[in-house]
Amino acid sequence: MFLSAARSDLNPIFSDNKIKLGIFHINGPGGARTLVPENFKPSWDDSVDAAIAADEAGFEAIVPYSRWTSEATPGHQSGTTFEPFTWAAGIGSRLRHSCVMSTCHVMHVHPIFAAKAVATADHICNGRFALNVVCGWIPSDMKMFGHADIGVAGRYAYADEWTAILKRLWTEDTEFDFEGKYLKVESGYSRPHPIQKPYPALMNAGGSDEGQNFVGKHCDIAFIRTETHEWMKNRAASYRRFVAEAHGRAVQIWIQAYVVQRDSYVEAIRYVDYYAVEQADRAHVDAIMKIRNRPLSPEENATYRRNLGAGPGGLPLLGNAHDIANELIALSRLGIDGVLMTWVDVRESVRRFGREVVPLLEQAGYRKPLRQ
Template sequence: MKNALYSDNRVKLGVMAFNCSHGSTVTNVDEAWAMTWEDNMALARMADGAGLEALLPVGRWKGYGGQSNFNHRTFETLTWAAAVAAVTSYSTIFATVHAPVIHPVAAAKMAATIDHVSAGRFALNLVAGWYQDEFDMFGISLAPHDERYEYAAEWLTLVKRLWAEEAEFDFEGTYFQGKGLWSQPKPLQSPRPPIMNAGSSETGHAFSARHADMNFAMLRQKDEDSDRGQIAHLKAMAADLGRASQCWIHVYVVCRETEQEARDYLRRYVVEQGDDAAVANMIRIFGAQSATLSDDVLEAFKFHFKAGFGGYPLVGTPEQIVEGILRLSDMGVDGMLISWVDYLSECRQWIEQVLPLMEQAGLRQPFSAAGQVGGDVART
């Protein structure tokens, strides 16, 4: 049985960031996501029951200030994933792990535990880290940009060995040393759970191509051709190494009966009530710490950061949204992780109004839960 991330649907779907207050929308509107466990459970069950392939938490330890203090309340992602796994049955459950914060021996075992709780539905989103303020709480100074990915590569090598090898082994790396390393039980998924990475710089992309099964890409959104080129480049890097790589992106969705209503609401939560102070902090730190967007692009990206943490916009009627998804699919996007302002009501609307149109457009098959759970895909 295949992990849902490898379903036959042309465009796979998931919901992201609902383990964080305000989700991905940097706004002061009253209906922004308050983030309670009850709402997390309700949303996870709704998405799972509709056959959405992925549920992905953001790894965040500290808010960004401003009036909203965007993302200041967050559930830790490994414990969140274990609990969400226990109340769902189909979707793949991600945990987003900061390599510098969790030791690989602990992470390998936590991941295996969630893989058992979920009956083989766990996936790891490994991130190298960029938000120095949150690392200050751990007394960790982020390494220079590219070295973060060397560290992450060694981290992942160790985790993969702990998942795979039956016998004890010693490890003498640059960053990790250990004797008699060993981990049982192994994950249920064979050969291992899928791995995603959200590196967006050239170094981050190279890391994804070599070590991960999917890149969670930040499209630069200059124009469709350049985004298409970015995705083709990502996949070509993996193909050159004899590996297959999926491209997933984050989309922020505003779906309304008319295009005007959708545009009006977008304007209300981003322009009229967006949290400019929080987004300024975010952009200042992201710009300084990541090697992804140049300063002028970052400035232009302010709108997308407020609307959906730098995601790609899908705004309009259900029909227009499906047209947008067809274009993204044509550009090479394999999966989309969605954020909304008001997750519960807008995810319900997506399931009722957008999913059927995606099926009509040949982007997805109608969902039937029977016999679709579990992961057994050959990966290297």
């Protein structure tokens, strides 16, 4: 007999902590485009160690990314990433508290495989698994899989069919047929179902109107771009309003951030200057600039390059423990439910964050202490 229970009772991603915490990108190079020797390298032992540090600090989420080709030249370290389903299931088997997600690109993985992989991982993780569904466009990944460019509307129409099949495989007791524009399933069936009812949480980072509609229809978490505080506040509010009005549902809003914790803000900024500018992996930054290909003024160019060096995107969380805790509290007040974070020296830094920042969030009433 398999256990089954409401996901809100099993999965910390649904906790009522006012600011939820996650670690991002440790199935590959940690996210910073830098040559400093302390930068995270994706060995299995080190990713387990970093995930255990986050688990012990009470983080709600451990999230890998889905990247299949190098972002720079062939053989560049950005092309060395663990496959997210296998990685996440292995990591989840070692943790006691956190939710582990897989990140899955809909066009690279058939939904029948994804449904069974998530269900299996949910059993491995005792109902603490979730899925980040991506519909990205990274040209080298799409080319390697042989996918034609079907445009943003096409990708989300594909994702809509993919996710409809996934949910039916997770929830229906009888076989079903599905025939869409892109996907066809005959006598669809998948057992076991996930432990979590009705099914594991879905996250998506779509930025387009089509992406937002996909989140509204199917997802529990919107992973939004980070811009100014005012922009994120408006975006969080408008996202919630849209999802409530168009789809009658509620979603959580998460963002990403890169963290440098030092004894002072000045020290943290100096370290960013060092690792993200002076020691930036320039070939890697150049390659990303080329993919994104946006016209920029010289000042915008310098800021953009610095951000690309510092992390895989997102907001800077810099300074001492108080500075970082205060910024996380400010984000919660803007309507942000969770932050997925990256660090350069991930393993040590997450432990320091757990010792120094998490207790401040607990004292301020933004998080509850983890029950041992």
